[in-house]
Amino acid sequence: MMNDYLKQVDSVGIRKFFKMASEYDDVLSLTIGEPDFQTPFHIREAAIQALQQGKTFYAPIEGFLTLREAISRYLLRKFSLSYCPKNEMFVTVGASEAIDLAFRAFINAGDEVIVFQPSFVSYQPLAQLMGARLVIVDTCVEDEFKVTYDLLKSHLTAKTKIIILSYPNNPTGAIMTYQDYKVLVPLLETFDGLIISDEIYAELSYGPSPHASLAHFPSIKEKVLYVSGFSKAFSMTGWRLGYVCGDSRWIEPMITIHQYSLMCSPTISQFAAIEACDHGDDGIIKMKEQYQLRRQYLVNRLIQLGLKPFAPKGAFYVFCDIRSTGLSSETFCRNLLDEMHVAVIPGNAFGLSGEGFIRISYSYSLAHIKSACDKIEIFLKNRTSRIE
Amino acid sequence: MEQLLSLLKMNARMSLEDLALATNQSVEGVASQIEHLEKKQVIAGYTTVLDTTKLEPRPVTAWIEVKMNPKKDFGFDYLVDTLLTFEEVESVYLMAGDYDLAVVVSGTDLMEVSMFVSRKLATLDSVVSTATHFVLQKYKDSGFNLKKDQDLRENMI
Numbered sequence: 001m002m003n004d005y006l007k008q009v010d011s012v013g014i015r016k017f018f019k020m021a022s023e024y025d026d027v028l029s030l031t032i033g034e035p036d037f038q039t040p041f042h043i044r045e046a047a048i049q050a051l052q053q054g055k056t057f058y059a060p061i062e063g064f065l066t067l068r069e070a071i072s073r074y075l076l077r078k079f080s081l082s083y084c085p086k087n088e089m090f091v092t093v094g095a096s097e098a099i100d101l102a103f104r105a106f107i108n109a110g111d112e113v114i115v116f117q118p119s120f121v122s123y124q125p126l127a128q129l130m131g132a133r134l135v136i137v138d139t140c141v142e143d144e145f146k147v148t149y150d151l152l153k154s155h156l157t158a159k160t161k162i163i164i165l166s167y168p169n170n171p172t173g174a175i176m177t178y179q180d181y182k183v184l185v186p187l188l189e190t191f192d193g194l195i196i197s198d199e200i201y202a203e204l205s206y207g208p209s210p211h212a213s214l215a216h217f218p219s220i221k222e223k224v225l226y227v228s229g230f231s232k233a234f235s236m237t238g239w240r241l242g243y244v245c246g247d248s249r250w251i252e253p254m255i256t257i258h259q260y261s262l263m264c265s266p267t268i269s270q271f272a273a274i275e276a277c278d279h280g281d282d283g284i285i286k287m288k289e290q291y292q293l294r295r296q297y298l299v300n301r302l303i304q305l306g307l308k309p310f311a312p313k314g315a316f317y318v319f320c321d322i323r324s325t326g327l328s329s330e331t332f333c334r335n336l337l338d339e340m341h342v343a344v345i346p347g348n349a350f351g352l353s354g355e356g357f358i359r360i361s362y363s364y365s366l367a368h369i370k371s372a373c374d375k376i377e378i379f380l381k382n383r384t385s386r387i388e
Numbered sequence: 389m390e391q392l393l394s395l396l397k398m399n400a401r402m403s404l405e406d407l408a409l410a411t412n413q414s415v416e417g418v419a420s421q422i423e424h425l426e427k428k429q430v431i432a433g434y435t436t437v438l439d440t441t442k443l444e445p446r447p448v449t450a451w452i453e454v455k456m457n458p459k460k461d462f463g464f465d466y467l468v469d470t471l472l473t474f475e476e477v478e479s480v481y482l483m484a485g486d487y488d489l490a491v492v493v494s495g496t497d498l499m500e501v502s503m504f505v506s507r508k509l510a511t512l513d514s515v516v517s518t519a520t521h522f523v524l525q526k527y528k529d530s531g532f533n534l535k536k537d538q539d540l541r542e543n544m545i
Contacts, residue, residue: 032541293391297410304409367399370406 009125014349017333021343028372029343030360033170035235035316037290039272040283043234046275047268055271059264062255063091063243067270070277071243078281079202081215081226083245090255091265091273095200095229095242097258099164100126102196102225102244105253107132111161116147117351118319120170120198124351127164135160138353141310141321145174149183156187163191166198168205171350171359172319173312175205178212188220194250195224200242201315203233203284206292211314215245222247230269232315233284234276239269291316294362294369301373302360305380309360316363319347323356325383332358339382340375392421393430397531400434439534440494441526449478449494449523450501452509453487455516464488467514476504487519498522 021027038044062068068085075081083089092098099122107113109131115123116137127134137155139145147165156163167176188195197214205211215224229242244254298318302309308321322332329346336342347357362369391411395402404422408415425431440447459466464482471480471491479492491509495501501520510518526534 034541036539036541289391289394293395293410296412297406300409300412366395366410 003129005129005131008128013125014121014345017343017345017349020334021337024337024341027337027341027343028368028375030362030364030369030372031343031345032361032363033317034237034363035232035287036363036365037235037283037287039235039239040276040280042279043236043272043276043283047239047272050268050271055267057267059091059267059270061090061259061264063265064270064274067091067274067277068243070274071245074277075226075245079211079213081213081245083226087248088251089243089245090251090258091270092229092242092244092258093262093265094231094240095198095227095244096122097262098225098227098229098242098244098254099123099196099198101254101257102194102227102250103127103130103132103162104257106162106194106250108161112157112159114155114160114163115351116151116165118145118169118171118347118354118357119164119166119350121350123164123166127162132162133159136351138351139172139174140353141357145169145172145310145319146176146180147184149187152184152187156191160191161193162196163188163193164196164198166200168199168201168211168312168314170201170315171317171345171347171354171357172310173315173317174310175207175313176212177207177209178216181212181214181217184214185217185220188214188217188223191223193223195220196227197224198227200228200232202228204288204291204316205314206288206295207313225250230273230276234273234280235283235287236269236272236276239266239272241265241269241273291362294364294366297366298360298362298369298373301370302376305373305377307380310357316361318360318362319354319357320360321356322358325380329355329358335383336376336379340379342372342375342379389421389425392418393425396422396431437530437532439526439529445496447494447496448498448501449492449526450505451521451523452491452493452505453519453521454489454491454509455487455518456489456514457516459514464514467512470512471509474504474508476501476508 068089072083072085075083103126107130111132112135113127113132114135114137116139124134135155137151139147195214199213202211215221215226225244225246227244230236230239299309299311302320310319312318325332329348333344333346345359347354347359395407395410404415404418407418456467458464468480471477476493476495477491478494481490483490493501493504495504505518505520528534
């Protein structure tokens with residue numbers, strides 16, 4: 001009965017590990033990929049007001065124009081990106097829907113899709129579902145998990161139809177600067193396809209330079225589909241709201257699928273999102289200050305423990321090299337869970353190039369992170385003394 | 389410095405080592421910064437946030453609004469200096485609005501606080517009137533949520 005392409009998809013994936021973790025009821029988890037901050041009150045209040053005013057009907061297929069205008073203002077103000085709210089964007093059910101729609105709208109069976117890994121767990125299976133011929137390109141810690149000129153050049157062919165990349169990156173915390181992107185532009189100018197840039201973590205960038213996007217380069221902007229959402233920037237994960245911007249030749253086919261599959265994104269969430277776009281800057285600053293402290297603590301502490309964390313410049317994860325322990329990613333995580341009841345995610349859950357690493361989320365209070373680190377320290381000491 | 393203060397406000401018992409890790413500084417650097425902040429009285433002291441409603445016997449806290457006549461040449465300082473000498477007084481704030489001072493007082497029971505107000509506070513020279521409000525329940529104090537702080541996240545991905 002099952003769709004043949006679905007048969008190829010790993011149905012267990014990351015869930016296997018969560019199932020293991022759920023067997024203990026005292027687990028100290030550092031696995032979660034969503035902010036621990038509540039949605040700021042003024043944003044929740046905007047939703048309550050919409051509810052009280054009875055604004056509970058279907059929204060327009062593309063999302064309310066007032067929201068699209070707010071997103072347009074926000075993108076221009078925060079990232080110097082200019083998109084027409086009327087025909088260069090629409091509102092989706094999370095950024096994940098936008099990625100799914102892009103794949104469904106533009107992949108024909110056998111088309112080549114370049115996926116840079118380690119990366120978010122959805123890209124590969126969603127492309128597989130469309131019968132794509134996947135070209136998995138491994139970024140590496142030596143290159144700071146960036147997409148380099150050589151890496152792109154050696155994999156970009158006449159058959160490449162779609163390239164998908166995401167910076168700041170989940171799980172590595174890597175970023176691409178304007179200069180990093182600039183060297184790729186000449187290659188991408190010759191590319192005749194679609195570049196999907198998932199920038200859901202754009203607000204969570206800690207470097208001195210501002211967040212950069214491939215959409216900043218006029219010569220290739222029309223090939224770039226800019227995907228983002230409200231989940232990470234405004235702590236609005238449960239509201240399920242994202243958006244996608246790009247040339248109308250990309251947007252229109254995606255809207256066709258959206259209209260028949262979901263019809264529209266949640267109405268109440270959209271009213272909250274207008275408030276977030278226009279008045280949410282302060283909340284982001286406060287959240288980032290906390291992430292910054294946790295990031296510094298976690299990275300420094302892991303170094304102290306003798307591990308080699310990749311110093312993240314964005315998102316809220318530390319991708320930590322555990323090869324010095326002699327354990328595989330999965331064994332490390334399984335043993336840490338069994339012995340110390342601490343849960344982190346094996347790096348290979350994000351692609352084979354993540355082997356030898358673990359993903360630690362710092363979307364937790366500092367006290368929580370410290371307790372977990374204390375246990376990781378005992379775990380490592382026990383292991384060393386056993387070996388000796 | 390902002391990072392250091394932010395951390396100490398969340399947990400004044402954080403070790404120098406942990407403070408150094410979180411602020412990307414050396415232990416010595418953090419220690420000397422704290423010493424400097426203490427000398428300048430930016431850090432005026434360290435305390436413990438107590439949910440007194442859970443103590444047995446349960447002490448009483450009152451928020452007292454005080455209206456007063458400022459004294460010539462001294463303004464409100466004269467009264468404030470006196471208030472600061474009372475051990476029952478936990479906090480004193482100069483206010484803008486309907487009254488002049490907010491005085492937080494605690495005592496072992498209702499009677500002790502009432503006696504303090506009627507015998508010590510209200511009788512002071514410059515005090516025109518007082519209004520005493522007793523605290524029934526503390527929900528948040530010094531930034532700490534005193535109700536059980538739950539992680540509501542259920543999706544582990």
